[in-house]
Amino acid sequence: MIRISATVPVRELPRWAILERELLARLDRAWREFERRFCEPDGRLRYRGRMYGRDGVDDFYEPFFNWPVLYRLGGSADVLDAAKHHWEGVTRQLTEFGFVREEYELGYDWFHQGESLPFFLSICAADPSDAVFRARARRFAELYLPGTGNYDPVTRTIVAPHTGSGGPRWGVGEDWEEYRADQAGMEIYGLPLLDVPGIRGWDDLADPAAARAMGQAMQERMGRGDTAVNLAATTLAVNAWLYDHDRRFADWVLEYVDAWRERAAANGGVLPDNVGPGGVVGELHGGAWYGGHYGWTWPHGLHSIAPTATVAALNTVVLTGTLDRIGLVGATLDAVMAEGVVVDRIATRGSLGPGWAERLGADESTRELLVPYRHGPEGWFDRHPVPLAPVLWLAWAQGDVAHDPRLERLRAASDSDWEAVRWFHDKEEQGHEAPWIGYLAGRNPDYPERALELALAQTLRRMSLIAQAPDEPEDGDIHFWQRLNPVVTEVLSQLVTGAPPAIYYGGLALARVVIGDGTRERPGLPPGVAALVSAVEEHHVALELVNTGDEDQLVVVQAGAFGEDEIVTAGHDTAEPGYPGDDRRYDIPPVPTTRHRVAVGASRIEVLLPARTRIALDLETTRRVHRASHQDFVRTAQEKNA
Known part of the structure; x- marks a missing residue:
């Protein structure tokens, strides 16, 4: 990786x-x-x-x-x-x-x-x-x-x-053996079936025989x-x-x-x-x-x-x-x-x-x-x-x-x-x-x-x-x-994964990126880390990671909810020397950066995020390259020793 x-x-x-x-x-x-x-x-x-x-x-x-x-x-x-x-x-x-x-x-x-x-x-x-x-x-x-x-x-x-x-x-x-006019809250939706003989409007359902007829038609x-x-x-x-x-x-x-x-x-x-x-x-x-x-x-x-x-x-x-x-x-x-x-x-x-x-x-x-x-x-x-x-x-x-x-x-x-x-x-x-x-x-x-x-x-x-x-x-x-x-979780889903939340009526949670904690070997942002997806296009995802904490973190970035996408290349910024500067000066120096791009060719990359650092990633992706699978974040021995 x-x-x-x-x-x-x-x-x-x-x-x-x-x-x-x-x-x-x-x-x-x-x-x-x-x-x-x-x-x-x-x-x-x-x-x-x-x-x-x-x-x-x-x-x-x-x-x-x-x-x-x-x-x-x-x-x-x-x-x-x-x-x-x-x-x-x-x-x-x-x-x-x-x-x-x-x-x-x-x-x-x-x-x-x-x-x-x-x-x-x-x-x-x-x-x-x-x-x-x-x-x-x-x-x-x-x-x-x-x-x-x-x-x-x-x-x-x-x-x-x-x-x-x-x-x-x-x-x-x-509960629908009868469909009665006194059923609170249902009148606004009108008649369930519009062709039951003798029932033309909501008020007709006040007749018990009509209510039973509508209920029977609904059941059948x-x-x-x-x-x-x-x-x-x-x-x-x-x-x-x-x-x-x-x-x-x-x-x-x-x-x-x-x-x-x-x-x-x-x-x-x-x-x-x-x-x-x-x-x-x-x-x-x-x-x-x-x-x-x-x-x-x-x-x-x-x-x-x-x-x-x-x-x-x-x-x-x-x-x-x-x-x-x-x-x-x-x-x-x-x-x-x-x-x-x-x-x-x-x-x-x-x-x-x-x-x-x-x-x-x-x-x-x-x-x-x-x-x-x-x-x-x-x-x-x-x-x-x-x-x-x-x-x-x-x-x-x-x-x-x-x-x-x-x-x-x-x-x-x-x-x-x-x-x-x-x-x-x-x-x-x-x-x-x-x-x-x-x-x-x-x-x-x-x-x-x-x-x-x-x-x-x-x-x-x-x-x-x-x-x-x-x-x-x-x-x-x-x-x-x-x-x-x-x-x-709606806003977090948008900002962290680059996708809307799952459709409530039985939808799977999809994502352009899934963030994992490489140290704890689990999905989700590591302690102190924040993520922001600012662009999602067919072949491009822009992601910023910020370590607000005082401990180094290892972040895994996966393309696609089920590892189905591939990261072709990853662009990232690198700081030029100069920060935090001379302790005898009182100004906080600027942080000039340069851009680099590395070839990836896999669904995941690791980002070592030292305490109090940030990184802007520009991921070139190809969607749906790999067969989708449920993914865990347990690292192999080879990955741990890399």
Whole structure:
């Protein structure tokens, strides 16, 4: 492994480096306080309430989803131990509730399973040497291979919207046996099915007979066959494949994704949302390509479909090292953007309007490009701004985030300040894509400092909420813990890895660079070290490392989340003699530098970073050269002796 030694002294500490180290220190204290307040000694969450219907597994895993991510970024060593402890404790807890069998969800939709999965995925990525989690990864992935009951290789479909360790679980859940007008919070989404005889509007559901008829139709027509959000299940197989490249997992993912690609191609490029038991799109919906569970008609449309399609498309990139299948989501995004109109009064335009207005800081006069999120018999409806994350991920995969045509179109059509760092925090640890894009494009140079200030504010608020919260929620309030999780990793992911955080609904954590601690043989920033990725282009990554501490550190820089990229050459700065200067003088001398470039030809380099030094790296890379694999940072004897 090529080793580069940093020689440039830290003459002044960059503010971003100070803030980054302060954030890591506060996060280390924050997760411990959450654990002390809300967890039992065996790792489960403190809860004496009940569970209702089929829903809830995701809500018990979600409060911890990014704790292993924090470890992988440079959090304390024991945060990973804590994450494993709580995964196992919560899994036992949910098994006792009857929601989990053999450590996996008994059977539920993949919109919610996708929310459960990031916690498990991030543990696997953080410590691939853990044989127990490796065995779990394979066992969970095998649930969706042919012959298990969840997948039909003849029709190339996952056979039901609700699947899991119990096989297909028909219907859409006991809580939808009736769909009544008095079900709080659902009126804004309208009717789940728009062609049930005698039901034309929401008020019709006040009739008990109509409520039962709608519920029965939902169970029969939405509770069988495949649905587009099932595409997120491919992550289970890719995660298992990353351990030992078992061809069965790769073959299944590509077969399943290609089946959906064919259906989209037959539908003018738009991904349909349903496939019947016979393998035919629209089989249970009068031939319509819309109407499936968590599909285009109800409840969220694009909000559900775009993330899961993006997850599947990126999974194929990891498997194949090519971009051949990203059209799965790109064509769908282009189709809804073609229907877009620039209008004002965002908060009043659709089912999710108030949330969008709050996120964008929009008033009634703010104009945005609004696209339809949903589709029914009368065409497209329910308009909102384009979700940036799927568009950003496509641009990131293709290499040019700063000049992507889709992103540029969205920015040009927006009255919102794309450079503003808005102070909010959602459970997905996303939503600040626009100012980061501006930073990479050179329009937003102080983004790192402002974003890290935001991240600190997010943690400080969560800690204040924890201080005033009860030790456990009321019966049924199973979203309590995710509202209080004080671990924030969105900004750190952007600045340290050069990538957005993983897509919340079952996405793998991807990266342009992963930083490792060569001395402690683990992923993450070594003590006292801060990192800033300031450029990510198809063949170029700019990375600065600063050792703010008083001990030498050995930093490993890996190209790609799974070692898939290659560092062709590494440019770096070297200090000229003259610092710290003559102790009889009182001025602090400047630090002139020169640039050097070394050939690498590998996925990793080592950087010896002495105390109080910094280095600016300019990495020439070739993407997706090597077969992706889960990576550890244990050094070989040869590397240790180099």
